[in-house]
Amino acid sequence: QVQLVESGGGLVKPGGSLRLSCAASGFTFSDYYMSWIRQAPGKGLEWVSYISDSISHTNYADSVKGRFTISRDNAKNFLYLQMNSLRAEDTAVYYCARDQGGGSHANWGQGTLVTVSS
Amino acid sequence: QSALTQSASVSGSPGQSITISCTGTSSDVGGYNYVSWYQQHPGKAPKLMIYDVTKRPSGVSNRFSGSKSDNTASLTISGLQAEDEADYYCSSYSSSSTWVFGGGTKVTVL
Numbered sequence: 574q575v576q577l578v579e580s581g582g583g584l585v586k587p588g589g590s591l592r593l594s595c596a597a598s599g600f601t602f603s604d605y606y607m608s609w610i611r612q613a614p615g616k617g618l619e620w621v622s623y624i625s626d627s628i629s630h631t632n633y634a635d636s637v638k639g640r641f642t643i644s645r646d647n648a649k650n651f652l653y654l655q656m657n658s659l660r661a662e663d664t665a666v667y668y669c670a671r672d673q674g675g676g677s678h679a680n681w682g683q684g685t686l687v688t689v690s691s
Numbered sequence: 692q693s694a695l696t697q698s699a700s701v702s703g704s705p706g707q708s709i710t711i712s713c714t715g716t717s718s719d720v721g722g723y724n725y726v727s728w729y730q731q732h733p734g735k736a737p738k739l740m741i742y743d744v745t746k747r748p749s750g751v752s753n754r755f756s757g758s759k760s761d762n763t764a765s766l767t768i769s770g771l772q773a774e775d776e777a778d779y780y781c782s783s784y785s786s787s788s789t790w791v792f793g794g795g796t797k798v799t800v801l
Contacts, residue, residue: 608790610737610792617694617780617792617793617794617795618729618731618737618780618782618792618795619792620782620789620790620791620792623788623790630788632787632788632789634789668736668737673742674743675724675725675727675742675743675784676725676727676784676790677725677727677739677742677743677782678727678729678737678739678782679739679742679748680739681736681737681738682736683736684736
C-alpha cells in the first residue's frame with residue numbers, strides 16, 4: 574500500500590535552514606506529482622509547493638517563494654523540501670502528499686514538525 | 692492566493708444530513724472542476740474524501756457527496772455518524788498552477 578514517511582523536522586533558529594525528506598513506497602513514485610502541505614499549530618492547511626513527475630515543473634505558495642525549494646530523486650523514491658531563511662511563521666507540521674489528476678492530494682504522510690524559534 | 696471561505700463549525704444529530712460550504716472566486720472554485728475535500732481527526736493526517744468536485748475515492752463511504760455551483764462548493768454528509776466528527780477542509784486548483792485551502796470547518800455530532 575502507499576506509504577509516505579517524512580523526516581528532517583526539528584527546532585531551528587530564525588534565519589536558519591532545514592531539509593525535509595519524504596520516503597515513498599508502495600507505488601511507482603516517478604509516475605506521480607508530489608506536494609508539500611503544512612499546518613501551523615491549531616491552524617488550517619496551507620499548500621506549500623508541488624513538483625511534477627518528470628521534475629520539469631514546480632511551483633510555490635507566495636509565502637515561501639524564493640526561500641523554499643522542492644526537489645525529488647525518482648531513482649531513490651524520495652521527495653525533498655529545502656527550507657532557507659526560516660521565519661517563526663514557518664512553524665508547522667509539514668506533510669508530503671501524493672497527487673492525482675486535478676491536483677487532489679490522494680495520500681498523506683504522518684507529517685514532521687518544524688519549529689522556528691530562538 | 693487567498694484562502695477559501697468555510698463556516699467555522701457545523702453540527703448535527705446522528706442520522707441527520709449536514710452540508711459544509713466552501714466559497715472562492717472565479718479564479719479558483721468557479722473556474723475549475725478541481726475541488727477536493729479532506730477529513731482530519733485530531734492528531735491525524737488529512738484524508739481525501741472527495742475530488743474533482745463530486746468523485747469519491749475507493750473506500751470512502753457514499754454518505755459523503757460533493758457538488759458545486761458557481762463559486763461555491765459543498766460537501767454533504769448524510770446519515771451523520773459519531774465517527775464523522777472531525778475537521779473538514781476544502782481545496783481548489785487556482786490560477787497560476789497553485790492550490791488553495793479553506794480555513795476548515797469543525798463538524799460536531801450532537
